[in-house]
């Protein structure tokens with residue numbers, strides 16, 4: 001395995017990588033970022049608590065243990081990378097990097113000259129501590145929660161890594177697709193149209209061939225991040241991508257039935273086959289836009305051939321729901337940096353920042369700051385910024401702003417929209433863009449496409465030099481806060497004394 005010099009240098013600035021979820025937990029605990037909760041039930045309490053954690057800014061990572069009906073030590077972990085401090089742990093960064101700027105500069109650096117590192121195969125690993133096959137297979141042997149009150153069942157895959165191999169090449173794609181338990185040894189895999197996993201799945205289905213699949217439901221937080229990071233190119237393995245981000249190859253072993261690779265240090269892996277003809281009712285499920293929009297449908301069925309798990313296994317959970325939820329809090333950084341990078345590669349100059357706010361599920365709103373330098377520049381930023389590999393799916397509103405707007409402050413962005421945009425001149429609607437069955441704004445029988453609102457909230461190019469002078473700018477506000485912010489806290493001492 002060759003590590004390029006750049007990656008090795010970058011890795012050197014980082015902490016030594018943790019090996020698995022357990023080491024990740026130990027690091028989070030040292031920072032006071034992890035809490036163990038005993039006795040919450042799987043039927044409703046774990047789901048309700050997770051929803052509460054998602055909607056509090058600085059909530060801890062929670063490990064649920066002693067779940068009624070299950071052996072002590074059979075755990076569920078949620079909210080791993082839900083704040084900057086724990087994102088830094090996940091990325092192997094020192095605590096000083098746990099800031100907006102720290103996380104952005106990390107991702108910008110990694111993506112600037114990115115070199116993927118393919119996984120290395122190892123002889124065995126902790127994932128083979130327990131091998132369950134035949135009649136012993138029971139997906140409900142794990143304390144799988146009902147995450148939302150109206151869910152159609154127990155979802156074992158919410159932060160899952162669904163591993164599928166392209167039948168025409170060596171490409172091993174990994175994606176997070178929800179997995180509902182149907183019976184002791186069957187489960188679903190719901191993939192919406194356009195995802196790489198769906199394109200691969202459909203190749204097998206069109207040929208009438210059974211599909212080999214491995215689903216990691218006890219992934220570590222970094223591999224989960226790779227698995228749901230939209231914008232990793234078609235044809236590139238998320239395992240290689242994760243290796244590149246980590247600066248070290250992912251160690252994999254191969255499933256005994258399908259030969260598919262999966263992480264040697266995973267907690268729980270389910271391996272099996274999808275019959276091309278078999279279907280099962282799936283859903284409803286509390287989805288990422290905050291609705292049970294796609295209702296109940298039919299999905300292919302994974303027939304489980306083996307379950308591998310570590311002793312005292314840890315199920316990784318990241319249920320969806322009304323945004324923001326955990327993944328929105330970490331994907332905001334990664335996706336914004338990816339879109340910025342893709343804009344640059346597409347030849348759009350002078351983009352000064354991109355933000356996909358967590359409250360938009362990192363999809364429904366993309367904000368692009370552009371230092372407009374020629375007529376049509378803002379329009380170019382809007383069109384390309386809203387349609388990159390990372391931003392195209394299920395968008396709704398794209399906003400272009402000038403560099404003086406604080407894109408991380410929704411008040412500032414709204415102020416720009418309300419004061420620099422004249423709807424008749426600055427609003428464009430794009431039709432027939434990529435959406436899907438989960439979009440509640442589209443008639444249930446007509447889902448697939450949606451339209452996009454492009455808002456040019458930059459000063460009009462032709463007379464930007466005559467545009468009214470702002471009373472205050474984000475830059476001035478920031479500087480005032482830096483110097484005088486202590487006054488906001490009546491208890492804080494006067495630093496000038």
Ligand SMILES: Cc1cc2nc3c(=O)[nH]c(=O)nc-3n(C[C@H](O)[C@H](O)[C@H](O)COP(=O)(O)O)c2cc1C
Nearest residue numbers: 175176177178190191192195196197228229230327
């Ligand atoms: C927590 C979470 C759950 C997700 N669930 C699904 C899902 O059930 N179905 C789906 O198609 N995409 C889902 N996604 C989005 C995909 O994981 C994401 O688009 C991924 O990049 C797809 O990878 P692919 O293009 O390689 O298939 C989910 C994302 C997250 C963060």
Ligand SMILES: [Mn+2]
Nearest residue numbers: 173174196232
């Ligand atoms: Mn992919």
